Amino acid sequence: MRLTLTQRLSLVFAVLLLVCCGTSAWMQVRSNHMHELEVVQGLSRDLAQHIAHDTVLMDRNGPMPNAVRELFSQLMLVNPSVEVYLLDTGGRIIGSAAPEGRIRRERVDLAPIQRLLKGEALPILGDDPRSVDGSKVFSASPLQVNGQPVGYLYVVLLSEEHDRFAERGATSAALNTALLSIGLVALLCLIAGLTAFALITRPLRRLTEKVSQFDINGVPSAPPASPEPEPVEKAASHDEIAILDAAFRQMQVRLGEQWRSLTRQDQERRELVANISHDLRTPLASLHGYLETLSLKDSTLSPADRRRYLGIALDQSRKVGGLAQSLLELVRLEHGFVQPVLERFSLTDLVQDIFQKFELTAEARQIELKATFAPNVAVACADLGLIERVLTNLFDNALRHTPQGGEIELSLRPQGSFIEVTVSDTGPGIASPLREGLFLRPFNIGGARRDGGLGLRIVHRILQLHGREIELLDMPGRGATFRFSLPVDEQTAEQCVVRSMNINSMGQ
Numbered sequence: 001m002r003l004t005l006t007q008r009l010s011l012v013f014a015v016l017l018l019v020c021c022g023t024s025a026w027m028q029v030r031s032n033h034m035h036e037l038e039v040v041q042g043l044s045r046d047l048a049q050h051i052a053h054d055t056v057l058m059d060r061n062g063p064m065p066n067a068v069r070e071l072f073s074q075l076m077l078v079n080p081s082v083e084v085y086l087l088d089t090g091g092r093i094i095g096s097a098a099p100e101g102r103i104r105r106e107r108v109d110l111a112p113i114q115r116l117l118k119g120e121a122l123p124i125l126g127d128d129p130r131s132v133d134g135s136k137v138f139s140a141s142p143l144q145v146n147g148q149p150v151g152y153l154y155v156v157l158l159s160e161e162h163d164r165f166a167e168r169g170a171t172s173a174a175l176n177t178a179l180l181s182i183g184l185v186a187l188l189c190l191i192a193g194l195t196a197f198a199l200i201t202r203p204l205r206r207l208t209e210k211v212s213q214f215d216i217n218g219v220p221s222a223p224p225a226s227p228e229p230e231p232v233e234k235a236a237s238h239d240e241i242a243i244l245d246a247a248f249r250q251m252q253v254r255l256g257e258q259w260r261s262l263t264r265q266d267q268e269r270r271e272l273v274a275n276i277s278h279d280l281r282t283p284l285a286s287l288h289g290y291l292e293t294l295s296l297k298d299s300t301l302s303p304a305d306r307r308r309y310l311g312i313a314l315d316q317s318r319k320v321g322g323l324a325q326s327l328l329e330l331v332r333l334e335h336g337f338v339q340p341v342l343e344r345f346s347l348t349d350l351v352q353d354i355f356q357k358f359e360l361t362a363e364a365r366q367i368e369l370k371a372t373f374a375p376n377v378a379v380a381c382a383d384l385g386l387i388e389r390v391l392t393n394l395f396d397n398a399l400r401h402t403p404q405g406g407e408i409e410l411s412l413r414p415q416g417s418f419i420e421v422t423v424s425d426t427g428p429g430i431a432s433p434l435r436e437g438l439f440l441r442p443f444n445i446g447g448a449r450r451d452g453g454l455g456l457r458i459v460h461r462i463l464q465l466h467g468r469e470i471e472l473l474d475m476p477g478r479g480a481t482f483r484f485s486l487p488v489d490e491q492t493a494e495q496c497v498v499r500s501m502n503i504n505s506m507g508q
Contacts, residue, residue: 348373414488
């Protein structure tokens with residue numbers, strides 16, 4: 001049978017209470033018994049001494065049988081709770097009024113007698129001659145003849161008659177009252193304990209219900225709008241269950257956020273795969289069509305047509321290769337296969353290299369490339385190859401969406417321990433509905449897709465690895481304007497990268 005925590009606690013409490021009450025009752029009975037023995041022995045402590053003083057029981061020849069028997073019979077008749085015995089100096093029983101066959105011991109231990117005669121604390125138990133291993137309270141007195149010790153008078157204060165009467169269940173009213181009070185206290189404590197356990201474990205039961213209901217359908221519930229989850233530090237002033245409840249609510253909110261983030265990322269990946277598939281389908285279909293035309297009509301095509309078809313096929317092949325390379329690069333970046341190697345380099349020199357790379361393309365499209373550098377621009381500390389990829393992607397996007405006669409401008413400006421980099425063009429810009437998730441999902445501008453939607457996503461991920469962010473600005477008279485910053489100090493750069501790694505590990 002499976003019991004709940006409250007039931008198990010209640011059962012353990014009831015068992016412990018029963019054990020404690022049983023122990024208390026036993027101690028009460030024991031205490032009452034010892035008190036009775038102490039009272040009886042204290043009242044009759046000098047009984048043997050008075051008998052020995054008033055009666056001659058021994059002479060030089062030893063015990064006087066008739067005197068001993070007569071005296072002992074009279075005493076036990078007057079007070080049936082006593083038994084009288086005559087001992088020699090070694091403790092051997094040499095006289096009694098007990099019926100024949102009732103004496104079970106031949107000798108009585110003298111040590112308890114000596115303790116009683118010394119006046120030690122009561123009760124003192126001595127051997128019971130009518131029991132093999134029993135002991136009872138007693139009174140004793142030494143016997144002397146002509147000043148010489150000849151034995152002891154040994155009086156058992158609780159006889160067999162007393163034992164038989166006690167066995168019939170005759171107990172004192174005080175003991176009965178004490179046992180009844182212990183029973184009532186135990187019952188009240190049991191009721192109070194069960195009620196207390198029910199109240200104490202009620203928050204735990206509510207928390208158990210929350211845990212059992214959480215993620216019941218595999219989807220964490222949305223975080224509550226109000227109140228905000230209580231921080232664990234704030235709950236430290238409460239009991240452990242309150243701290244656990246606050247920690248669980250924080251975990252619930254965090255798991256809900258992570259689940260929604262994973263769901264969003266999964267949706268974005270699905271969209272990415274769908275868009276990449278769409279982007280690959282067009283050049284692959286074109287490539288296949290022209291290659292098939294060359295294969296079927298090779299003998300009828302003129303050299304000029306053949307070169308034109310081959311040129312188109314090569315151009316489509318390059319598009320497919322570029323998309324595949326971008327996709328592979330994005331996978332490597334997002335799965336941690338690429339980590340920035342920090343080095344110090346001149347941003348102005350890097351910008352000049354980028355300009356040279358796109359100079360011919362810009363001239364062919366009649367687009368002006370313009371650079372604006374602030375005085376004394378410091379060297380940057382970052383991964384040179386990855387930052388070159390960032391600027392390449394931004395310039396490639398700007399060139400493909402800047403109309404003929406337009407302008408692309410790159411500016412560098414110091415901002416404390418960072419260098420601010422801004423790339424802007426005079427193209428159509430990006431509409432507001434497309435800005436949400438701009439760096440996380442593919443998008444279209446005027447029906448044309450920007451590098452399969454991968455270029456800005458790669459830029460965003462590279463800057464994330466450096467602990468930096470890229471943002472889209474609104475500038476009057478300009479199209480798309482992107483801005484990011486790079487550290488100029490090695491320590492600052494390392495701190496940015498470490499912070500980025502910590503954030504990424506927490507997000508995963």
